[in-house]
Amino acid sequence: MRVHLQALGCRLNEAELETWSRDFRERGISTCKDVGDADIIVINTCAVTSESVKKSRNLIRRAQRNNPNAKLIMSGCYAALSADQAADELGVDLVVGNHEKDRLVDIAASALELPTMPVSAQEPGEVSLLERGRQRAFIKVQDGCRYRCTYCIVTIARGEERSRPLGEILDEINALHADGISEVVLAGVHLGGYGSDNGSSLYELVETVLAKTSIPRIRLGSVEPWDLPENFWALFSNPRLMPHLHLPIQSGADSVLRRMSRRCKTGEFSSLIEQARQAIPEFNVTTDVIVGFPGETEDEWQETLAFVERLKFGHIHIFAFSAREGTKAATLPMPIPRETKRIRSEQLHELAAQHKRETFERYLGAKFDVLFEGQNEDQQWRGYTPNFLRVAVSSNEDLGNTIRSVRINAINDDGEHLIAELI
DSSP states (O other), X not given: OEEEEEEOSSHHHHHHHXXXXXXXXXXXXXXXXXXXXXXXXXXXXXXXXXXXXXXXXXXXXXXXXXXXXXXXXXXXXXXHHSHHHHHHHHOOXXXXXXXXXXXXXXXXXXXXXXXXXXXXXXXXXXXXXXXXXXXXXXXXXXXXXXXXXXXXXHHHHHOSOEEOOHHHHHHHHHHHHHTTOOEEEEEETTGGGTTTTTTOOHHHHHHHHHHHOOOSEEEEOOOOGGGOOTTGGGGGGSTTBOSEEEOOOBOSOHHHHHHHTOSOOHHHHHHHHHHHHHHSTTOEEEEEEEESOTTOOHHHHHHHHHHHHHHOOSEEEEEEOOOOTTSGGGGOSSOOOHHHHHHHHHHHHHHHHHHHHHHHHHTTTOEEEEEEEEEOTTSOEEEEOTTOOEEEEOOSSOOTTOEEEEEEEEEOTTSSSEEEEEO
């Protein structure tokens, strides 16, 4: 039998996909890239915005249309929030809730009576990530969140915090490294809350991974700024911990942050960024901003633009506010008109693009080690610098899954990546 796995949304969903891939293979069920070749289809859904719900439903319908004979399994946040609706309306064969995700393959094997074959019958040396053209693996280190930001449906869908044991995480990273993976990303719903339920901490997790693995590159997923201890930046003195961090701010106005129930003021956030940039050369900070939160005045919006102008992020994920039923923000007064959200989004996109270009210009002529992950549509080899700048190189060599030194020469025409040459 063959299984096709697909995820929408966050890095954690992608990390869970990799775990399921390994679990299916242990049962003798191989993965396949084409949904039409699958006997089983597993879709890890997202519900962070109403658009994410729409995409999840469309993906399920498309899978059914392209392969009506396959068994269809759905999990993820949309499944957790709308299990009955999804099963009834979309004809899903099995819905696995977020609290049972770690047992998805076992549950599927029992509920769908899946046949198995001995592990020895599988093709030797099969590595699902590399087969899929991926050199970066997402490692799920924890799930759930104890905070309740007023706009967030994910914490409701994911439930209470649960941290994986350190030893289990180390074993997974070392196994991936042995299989040829060069980079891992530690991911979680509330990554900074790692250890809240087992006496550990994010600092101890990173310190232990650096000490007890030898994988060349380690990255961190999104971390809430209030979770970083004072000595956190010292970890980056180890060159294997990549100098990039995604720190979501969500708004540049403290009054909006209060309505969001965020736990970091703009002044505190600015101090963190200053510390990071002083402590770590070439440190790159990216962030999230929600546009059009209920009650956001023009003055508050101008505060956000001014804040972004001061901080000059390497990249900004921009989200127009989407009311999610079941969250406090969905009940707040003074919703922002769609046209206003569109205009503000365009303003922020323009400013973010300007800052990204300024970041790129700062590194013209610089040298970096780049992990090459594959080729783009122009047959250039693509990859990322340690501080997560996208790079393309023209070469007749096969650079896939190699770390090579490059010199940055130019910015491509659309301003989305750097052009480099091998050294």
